[in-house]
Amino acid sequence: MSLSYRAPVADYAFLLRHVFAVDDVDDSLAALTAAARFFEQDIAPTNAAGDAAGCRFENGRVRVPDLFHPAYAALCAAGWQSTQDETGLPGVTHLAIKEFLAASNMALGLYVTLTSGARTVIRRTGAGWMQTHVVPRMASGDWCGTMCLTEPHCGTDLRRMTTRAEPRPDGSFAITGTKIFITGGDQDLTDNIMHLVLAKLPDDAGAYHDDISTVALFLVPRWQIDPETGQMGAENAMSTGGIETKMGIRGSATCTLRFDGATGYRLGASRATADSGAASRAANMSGMFDMMNTARLGTGLQAVALTERAVQNAADYARDRLAGQALDPADRGAGGADPIICHPDIRRVLLGMSAFAEGGRALVAWAGRLLQDQEPGVAHGPLVGALLTPVIKAYLSDRGSDALGAAMQVWGGHGFITETGIEQLVRDARILQLYEGANGVQAHDLVTRKLRLGQGAAFASLLAEIRAEARAGARCLGLGPQVAALARAADLLEQAGTGLMAGQGYDLAGAAADFLTMTGHTVLALMWLKSARAALGAQGDLDPALVQRKRILARYWFERELPKTEYLGAVVALTAQGLMDLPAQAV
Numbered sequence: 001m002s003l004s005y006r007a008p009v010a011d012y013a014f015l016l017r018h019v020f021a022v023d024d025v026d027d028s029l030a031a032l033t034a035a036a037r038f039f040e041q042d043i044a045p046t047n048a049a050g051d052a053a054g055c056r057f058e059n060g061r062v063r064v065p066d067l068f069h070p071a072y073a074a075l076c077a078a079g080w081q082s083t084q085d086e087t088g089l090p091g092v093t094h095l096a097i098k099e100f101l102a103a104s105n106m107a108l109g110l111y112v113t114l115t116s117g118a119r120t121v122i123r124r125t126g127a128g129w130m131q132t133h134v135v136p137r138m139a140s141g142d143w144c145g146t147m148c149l150t151e152p153h154c155g156t157d158l159r160r161m162t163t164r165a166e167p168r169p170d171g172s173f174a175i176t177g178t179k180i181f182i183t184g185g186d187q188d189l190t191d192n193i194m195h196l197v198l199a200k201l202p203d204d205a206g207a208y209h210d211d212i213s214t215v216a217l218f219l220v221p222r223w224q225i226d227p228e229t230g231q232m233g234a235e236n237a238m239s240t241g242g243i244e245t246k247m248g249i250r251g252s253a254t255c256t257l258r259f260d261g262a263t264g265y266r267l268g269a270s271r272a273t274a275d276s277g278a279a280s281r282a283a284n285m286s287g288m289f290d291m292m293n294t295a296r297l298g299t300g301l302q303a304v305a306l307t308e309r310a311v312q313n314a315a316d317y318a319r320d321r322l323a324g325q326a327l328d329p330a331d332r333g334a335g336g337a338d339p340i341i342c343h344p345d346i347r348r349v350l351l352g353m354s355a356f357a358e359g360g361r362a363l364v365a366w367a368g369r370l371l372q373d374q375e376p377g378v379a380h381g382p383l384v385g386a387l388l389t390p391v392i393k394a395y396l397s398d399r400g401s402d403a404l405g406a407a408m409q410v411w412g413g414h415g416f417i418t419e420t421g422i423e424q425l426v427r428d429a430r431i432l433q434l435y436e437g438a439n440g441v442q443a444h445d446l447v448t449r450k451l452r453l454g455q456g457a458a459f460a461s462l463l464a465e466i467r468a469e470a471r472a473g474a475r476c477l478g479l480g481p482q483v484a485a486l487a488r489a490a491d492l493l494e495q496a497g498t499g500l501m502a503g504q505g506y507d508l509a510g511a512a513a514d515f516l517t518m519t520g521h522t523v524l525a526l527m528w529l530k531s532a533r534a535a536l537g538a539q540g541d542l543d544p545a546l547v548q549r550k551r552i553l554a555r556y557w558f559e560r561e562l563p564k565t566e567y568l569g570a571v572v573a574l575t576a577q578g579l580m581d582l583p584a585q586a587v
Helices: 009-019 025-053 068-078 091-104 106-125 128-133 135-140 278-320 344-371 381-416 422-433 439-448 457-473 480-501 506-537 544-560 564-573
Strands: 056-058 061-063 143-148 164-167 173-183 192-200 215-221 223-225 232-235 238-243 254-266
Touching: 009 025, 009 091, 009 344, 009 506, 009 544, 025 068, 025 091, 025 106, 025 422, 056 238, 061 238, 068 106, 091 106, 091 278, 091 344, 106 128, 106 135, 106 143, 106 192, 106 215, 106 278, 128 135, 135 143, 143 173, 143 278, 164 254, 173 192, 173 215, 192 254, 192 278, 215 223, 278 344, 278 381, 278 422, 344 381, 344 506, 344 544, 381 422, 381 439, 381 457, 381 506, 439 506, 457 480, 457 506, 480 506, 480 544, 480 564, 506 544, 506 564
Parallel strands: 143 192, 164 192
Antiparallel strands: 056 061, 164 173, 173 254, 192 215, 215 254, 223 232, 238 254
């Protein structure tokens, strides 16, 4: 059974018009309406069948689910694989299309989003022949792209990487090593695959060292490309070692790749400087980190997307499923049993999922605008966006997984069986807490690096924005309790963050996860106050049902989620106390 899906066009219209005041909203809404129709009708029905079929590894090559081929071709023909630079649409509109794609079929969508990220890096850092011969074919969907970072013994610790790049006289490199967990590392959807591979360069004596400064990024085509003509040639010196049998996203091929002296081309050097010095290294490493950070925002958006699809179906089921008698006599029917949506605990689950999904959607959109410096009222906007990136990735994926588990509860035992479809979303969502940097790593990055961005200017600016929104909310009738709660949360967050910026070592590591969660609760409250204020300010132009929805969901967040910052602040103050007392052998 495939769960239904209704793309949240109305909520994006609200964000575009009333929360962010984006120009040319009519053009955006026309695009979103067309995208919604396509993803609802052509892509969403492929999700369950693609999961059931999975990927196959046959004679050394990967075969994706058969029905992915016409779906992918239709997607590319319609142009929905295009990046924001290629469409010219506002960033919020482009994020909406990415959400529709993830909600309708996350496994298929991964081939598209990884390619978008890879070609953005190539466009930014690649040589002229890549702009002419590679980028257009990736943009059309004829060729896909990947990012190859993880090795069997090395994930986030790049110093331990062993994949090496040997310079050749013609300016290319021989890439040798093994990469694992490569999304879309092999597939039969496209004629060629552009792998962006991290590898180490030798020193002047030809030796390789455990030093991140020697790591560079290379374009390694699956099938070789003539830089002069763009023609595909022989298969490159690489092979697929197999695919993983996974808990979820089974239609997405997760591959082991072996590079055996494969021809690769360095990214960054030709665009930044003619030599191989610090400037070129910084250019291509910057391209890699840009791709990773974009992917981290995308991971948070995927959590929102899956939650949106789950809550839609859970609410539909709860309106139909009869069990027990409503506590309110006014809600009781004549049959002796009433729809379970009448029960407060079911309503709690559904409100919590909706408040998370709509608040999270606004947060991802706001962070995207900050990173593009499109929020003029926020000082140090790109730095604030960078500060929020690990929060969005980790907090939204943690909460999304929780929300999907809660959605399964609505179905009861029926949710545990494949037929109803919700268990697939639960399985698919679990990867979000792991890929693009596991959530513990994100928390560590937040407290050790991101809090200190701009010598603390990013954190100070975030706090200033929260307090400015509280002052603006104070002028809106009916928002007094939310305003006071947000101001209190800002004080707690400042106290916790200031303490962490003065700490180091175990103190930071022990408090990192709780501080990230605390930040997530607070910035979603910020989004809900923005949304409630926008809804009240434009209520004469809005559907009264939408205004009521925003007010009630905002109230839910402020009354049932934001108070958790009090507890989290106390836990953050403990830092690492007690965590390391039990000997490692006894844990």
